Amino acid sequence: MPVRRCKFYNQCKHNAVTFISHSRMPLCKEHYIKNIEFRVKKTIDEFKLISPQDKVLVALSGGKDSCSLLTILANVLQKNVPLEALYIDLQISPENYSKDSGTVAQELCKKLDVPLHIVNFKQEYGFGIDDIHEVGQFFFKHRDDSKVGHFRGECSYCGLMKRYIINKFAVDNKFTKLATGHNLTDEATTLMSNFFSVDVDLMGRAGPTTSTDVEMLIPRVKPLYYIYETETILYAFYADVPHLATECAYATDSPMIKVKKSLEQIETYRRGNMLHMMKKYQDTLKPILFAAMDPEKKVEKKCNQCGMATYLDTCSFCKTKERITAQINEMNRLKEQEKLN
Numbered sequence: 001m002p003v004r005r006c007k008f009y010n011q012c013k014h015n016a017v018t019f020i021s022h023s024r025m026p027l028c029k030e031h032y033i034k035n036i037e038f039r040v041k042k043t044i045d046e047f048k049l050i051s052p053q054d055k056v057l058v059a060l061s062g063g064k065d066s067c068s069l070l071t072i073l074a075n076v077l078q079k080n081v082p083l084e085a086l087y088i089d090l091q092i093s094p095e096n097y098s099k100d101s102g103t104v105a106q107e108l109c110k111k112l113d114v115p116l117h118i119v120n121f122k123q124e125y126g127f128g129i130d131d132i133h134e135v136g137q138f139f140f141k142h143r144d145d146s147k148v149g150h151f152r153g154e155c156s157y158c159g160l161m162k163r164y165i166i167n168k169f170a171v172d173n174k175f176t177k178l179a180t181g182h183n184l185t186d187e188a189t190t191l192m193s194n195f196f197s198v199d200v201d202l203m204g205r206a207g208p209t210t211s212t213d214v215e216m217l218i219p220r221v222k223p224l225y226y227i228y229e230t231e232t233i234l235y236a237f238y239a240d241v242p243h244l245a246t247e248c249a250y251a252t253d254s255p256m257i258k259v260k261k262s263l264e265q266i267e268t269y270r271r272g273n274m275l276h277m278m279k280k281y282q283d284t285l286k287p288i289l290f291a292a293m294d295p296e297k298k299v300e301k302k303c304n305q306c307g308m309a310t311y312l313d314t315c316s317f318c319k320t321k322e323r324i325t326a327q328i329n330e331m332n333r334l335k336e337q338e339k340l341n
């Protein structure tokens, strides 16, 4: 491959280390980092994701997306907006996943001088993801004995719990924006999956912000909305962002992953496809779909157990927590019975 010069060679005198195919730009390491930070800043400004009056919380998982997001925000916001991070210890023990993610979160926050908060899932709610996994395994083996409902897979519970805890923490600590590391590839995949099931409500909610005036539901912002996953990986590499490369052992090859792979395949012959699709979607389809959303689902109430926002009487978190606790009790009872027999 011939050596290319950075597009801004006159300024930096560096050769390119990468080529941004959707905008046809060869860039050196420094200009690549600047390009990503510039584009994130542009998204923040265009959609008014963060203002100087905000107090921003980043949900830090230890993975490349959230760690890159925190680094980019720290660089872009330059201490002009209060920025803090939250790490949830999910209690995932295979391959030391939770322990190592926690270490990475601490290392990164120290490096960036960003305050870090830690919530221990098990201490707060009585069980962790390992316990949920154990319940799933147990009831899979004892399908005929148990009458406590089906098991939906670790990620489904984990996602629900994380969303709830992050929002609750933000409410309790008076944050005004919740920033998540969802990137362009994630968002395009979700949009296409919702399109395949013609879920107009979910399609109408897609976007870099889920602004809401509902009390106790902190607006979520996605500053990486127009950054490809591959670009985030490269940013983490070039900007030397501490992050955990190990994948959680409970991750499964879901249908969403197949949609994502198909979109990445399309990208090889339609350069910039995801970026153009999501930009076009924001400008044209989103306003129409949002207006057509089921008005019932826009009405928010307070959960009759925890008081957080929901459009049901009892929120999904409280219902799930109750069911998991019942399943753990039932599992322990059956285990005791087995010992006695």
Ligand code: Q46
Residues within 6 Å of the ligand: 090, 092, 129, 154, 155, 156, 158, 159, 248, 249, 250, 251, 252
């Ligand atoms: S942590 Fe939780 Fe992920 Fe592990 S259990 Fe699934 S959702 S895979 S990002």
Ligand code: ZN
Residues within 6 Å of the ligand: 006, 007, 008, 009, 012, 013, 014, 027, 028, 029, 030, 031
């Ligand atoms: Zn350069």
Ligand code: ZN
Residues within 6 Å of the ligand: 303, 304, 305, 306, 307, 308, 314, 315, 316, 317, 318, 319
């Ligand atoms: Zn609740």
